[in-house]
Amino acid sequence: MRENSIRARHKRRYKVTTDSKHGLPVAENLLARNFTPAAPNQVWTSDITYLWTDEGWLYLAIVLDLFNREVIGWSLKPRMTSDIVTDALTMAWFRRRPAPGVMHHSDRGSQYASHAFQDKLKEFGMTCSMSRKGNCWDNAPTESWFNSFKKERYHGLRYATHAEMKAASFEYIEVFYNRKRQHSTLGYQSPIQYLERWTSEQNQEKRAA
Numbered sequence: 305m306r307e308n309s310i311r312a313r314h315k316r317r318y319k320v321t322t323d324s325k326h327g328l329p330v331a332e333n334l335l336a337r338n339f340t341p342a343a344p345n346q347v348w349t350s351d352i353t354y355l356w357t358d359e360g361w362l363y364l365a366i367v368l369d370l371f372n373r374e375v376i377g378w379s380l381k382p383r384m385t386s387d388i389v390t391d392a393l394t395m396a397w398f399r400r401r402p403a404p405g406v407m408h409h410s411d412r413g414s415q416y417a418s419h420a421f422q423d424k425l426k427e428f429g430m431t432c433s434m435s436r437k438g439n440c441w442d443n444a445p446t447e448s449w450f451n452s453f454k455k456e457r458y459h460g461l462r463y464a465t466h467a468e469m470k471a472a473s474f475e476y477i478e479v480f481y482n483r484k485r486q487h488s489t490l491g492y493q494s495p496i497q498y499l500e501r502w503t504s505e506q507n508q509e510k511r512a513a
Contacts, residue, residue: 393424
């Protein structure tokens, strides 16, 4: 390996992001792995992941619209307090302005069970759903998004500062993933392309009617 300048890729540092050992109320799993809603703004899913930089940990929270797998809200902070998830949800709400009744699904972490986040769901007229304890498959699409992000913008790379990680996250989410990255679930269209095509077809049907 030394003669051929080959280095082993070491496993990244691990950080627990889900603290389900709390006394806060948790919601039922209303989503029940139904990952294919018929229209936008019916089901949003959320989760948090960890990102290491030379300046220390950062935590990325996202909100995903399951219909077109678009990241509609996100927040990147050095601490995993409830404001990271309320900020991501607020961004998503201001971008989409959905009618009341959106189902929001997450794990049972203390951030999502917090009074601050639950109050924000009520303010936006959303229904809360949570995964079963210790069952990551109940939120598989969001876990899959983090897996793609880390493979394409994180693993094998070194970020010296928080600012570099924030810039990389912005570029991946807003410039590449939502607008350009082809998604097999969407017929190899990007999330925004898929939504625009669906919206156009719906408008044509309304005009025809």
